[in-house]
Amino acid sequence: MSRLRLQRELREEAAALERRRQRELQRQSRIFNARVRTIGVDKDALDAQVKERKIQEAAEKARHEELANEMKQNDKITCMLEERQKNHIRNISKAITEFQKNFQKPETRREFDLSDPQALKKDKPARLSDDDPRCTVSGLQKFMGEDLNYDQRLKFQKEQLREWSLQQQRDWKNALADQKFADDLYDKNRIALDQKAMEQQQKEEENKRAVCAAAKDFNRTQAAEVAERKKLEKYQKMKDDMAEISSLLQGDFLSENPDQAVSSFGSHRVITDRWKGMNQDQLMAIRYSQQQQVLEKLVFQLMCIFCIPRFNNIIDKVCRRKYGLPCIS
The missing domain is CATH 1.10.287 (Helix Hairpins)
Incomplete structure (x- = not known):
């Protein structure tokens, strides 16, 4: 193997x-x-390959389009079949429901009384009236002292409560209406009062504006008068200053007029705050007086030297007292 x-x-x-x-x-x-040898690329072979490739791609594209169209057609058919099946199922369910509703009702069943939801409502009460033959002694449905008119009394009480409730509602509505009317009247009065207050306030504001305007005009007039008065005062002050300057320049003080120092009590007296000094005549008179005094003093001294000795004491006292001369013995 x-x-x-x-x-x-x-x-x-x-x-x-x-x-x-x-x-x-x-x-x-x-x-x-050398006869069949090809140097480089075989263009014919490449063109043939390209052509075959294009043909193959076109065939592939056509096949894909055909498959796509076929798939679309199949999808449409599938949708139509599904819709038809749904309609068929719906119709069958509807037919079954109609059949059960018409021919298979619950109350036609034999055991319906066991599952009847209205069984308690359809059943008879244990006691229909006081003469009910089912109310036997052993049934314990009828006793002594029962309130046989309970239903009527309860109905009457309910009606009475209903009437009371309706009356209370009517009273409440009337009270609400009265309260609303009072509130509306109060609101109207308040609005009227507010309107009057606004009008009064507006009048007061207008009066205030008028007063302010008058005050502004008065203040403006006063300011103009004050400015004019200040201007006049300034002009008058300037005029007075110029007059004072002119008076000072032309007066006796700056011009040093000696006559201004003469006192009204006499020509021999002067005003010290105005006195500018003595003139030449006064100075000459003073010098002359001083020379006379010097001469008199010399004469007196000579007389004292040649006078009688008995007058030495007198002369000595006079000289000491008046001239301050030394005593000559």
């Missing part, structure tokens, strides 16, 4: 080697043969 496998493998290797040898020979014959 292994020998057959080995022989088969050898034959396969020999066949493969032979195929490679044949391909190599074909390649060499194609390359080394």
Whole structure:
């Protein structure tokens, strides 16, 4: 078995080697043969490949479009079938419901009384009236001292409560209406009072504005008068100052007039705050008087030297008292 496998493998290797040898020979014959050898790219082969590729793409595109159209058609058919199935199921359910409603009613069933929801309402009460034959002694449905008119009394009480409630509602509505009328009247009065107050306030504001305008006019007039008076005062003050300056310049004080120092009590007296000094005549008179006094003093001294000795004491006293001369013995 292994020998057959080995022989088969050898034959396969020999066949493969032979195929490679044949391909190599074909390649060499194609390359080394100058007649069939092509240098560069085979354009015809490439064009043929491009053409085949385009044809293949067009066929592929057409096949895809056909598949898409077929899928759309299948989807439409599927939707139509589903809609038809839904309508069929709906119609069947509706028919079943109508059949059950018309021919299979619950009250026609044999055991309906066991599950009737209105069973308690349809059942008779334990006591219909006082003369009910079912009210036996053992039934415990009728006793002494019962309120037999309970239903009527309860109905009357309910009606009475209803009337009272309606009366209270009417009274409440009337009270609300009266309160609303009073509130409306109060609001109207308040609005009227507010309107009057606003008018009064407006009049007061107008009066205030008029008073303020009059005050402004009066103040403006007063300011104009004050400005005019200040202007006149300034002009008068300037005029007085000019007159004073002119008077001072032309007066006796700055001109040093000696006559202004003469007192009204006599020409021998002067006013000290106005006296500007003595004139030349007065100075000459004073100098002359001083010279006379010097001469008199000299004469007196000479007389004292040559006078009688008995008069020495008298002369000495006179000299001491009057002239301050030393005593001559």
